[in-house]
Amino acid sequence: MRTGLLLAGLVLIVGGVAAWFGAFQYTHEKEVAKIGSLSATVEQDKTVPQWVGAAAVLVGVVLVAVGARRS
Secondary structure (H helix, E strand, O other), X not given: OHHHHHHHHHHHHHHHHXXXXXXXXXXXXXXXXXXXXXXXXXXXXXXXXXXXXXXHHHHHHHHHHHHHHOO
């Protein structure tokens, strides 16, 4: 269990730091017009918000601390 907590914490810390610096992007497709059976869509590239990265780092630090304290 201890190793699992440490590993999960480290993965969250690394992923959170990457998200903080904008390394994760996703595509959002939005329908802008629809006339009958014809529709027009727009694809927007978005990045994961920085607060998600900060939250992941915080949870990762907590998991590493709990894993390090367990004996």
